[in-house]
Amino acid sequence: MRIAEQDRDDVLLRRAAKGDEEAFTILYRRHQAAMYRFALRMTGNTWAAEEIVQDVFMTLMRDPKKYDATRGALGAFLYGVARNRVMKHLERLPREIPLEEKNEDGTGSGIVLQDASTPAMWVEKRERKLQVRAAVLELPVEFREAVVLCELEEMSYEEAAQMAGCPIGTIRSRLHRGRALLMAKLEMLRGVPRRASVAR
């Protein structure tokens, strides 16, 4: 489906640069969710993700000329900016990875269980997802990025390589090592309660 001329990102960005707030809002609503998910999955912190998204769009607002339409889509450009912000955040706070966070309304970390038929299953699934989340967040940044882009964002290897600014082979090897670490961590996390129950 072709996007109408007036709704294209570059056209909207030009309008926004001239002070058209509506155009800026359309751009924001179009891209914010992807940026937020990426930042959230990389940092595991809703506040950090929120800050990163805000930073990304502030950059776009203050210096729209940084984006060159001939070099790629606006989404890719925004991903690049978000990635830089994420890396800076992770460099600054390497150890700050909360496992459980509260939403604005005081509820849990945003995990919604759709098929939990009994409370026991609900608890088990919730625990399992927290373990996966913890395992992803404990991966080294490069491996985590490859796993997030390829597995969670479901990008192709080419797209992920473009986003990370490295060759496909590098992405493949990072993903391979990330997977190996992830599986080991998941196995370990799976094993701990079992051993604990056996010991009891």
Add this chain to the structure above:
Amino acid sequence: MKCEEFVAIGLDAGRDASLGEVVRVAAREHASTCSRCAALQDSWQAAGAELRAFAEDTAMAETPARVEMRLRQEFRTQHVTLKVRRAAVVTAWALAAAAVLIGAVSWRNWQKEETANHLTSPQSAVKPPANNSNVMTNHERPAQSAAAVRQSDAAEAETLMADNEMSGFTFLPGAFAADTGDAEILRVRMQRGALGAFGLPVSEERASDWIQVDLLVGNDGLPEAVRLPR
């Protein structure tokens, strides 16, 4: 395909578009024959399923509405500030241009008035010599030099009458302090080199500088003394 190759590229051969069909087939065949690699693939598929479940949980995550509000507020502030700043810059330049124009017109008018005054009453600035037709003194040449400077640059020459204070004058050779009773002070603009004609020492490097000089002109219309006003 060997086990090492399978671990490196075969686990996700189905998704990796950069791999050819031959590699995919080889990976499938290897998984069907090698139990260790098949177990590894199963394990990865289980981890992949868990990752997908985790991804689904955050698939609907969106930035809180307050971020949009903050950004829109910032957008408004930035663009209003930008407009105000542009208007201020334009106004400042317009005012500066107007000031320069007014200054130029005023200076031009003042110059015209000065030139007109100078032409209509030259005797007010320089008294004609009373009895110098027959007497040629050694002051004649410096006086002529000063007069030449004044005439050559009539439009720009400043022939303002200086203040009447007599201090700070250097008497020219042959002039006496007692003769200055009826003398008048005349301010002229000349090149520094012209002072040499008065017998005063002049630096050669600065000889072409334009300076203002107070001349103490005696009754006979000849300069008696010279002073460099501060």
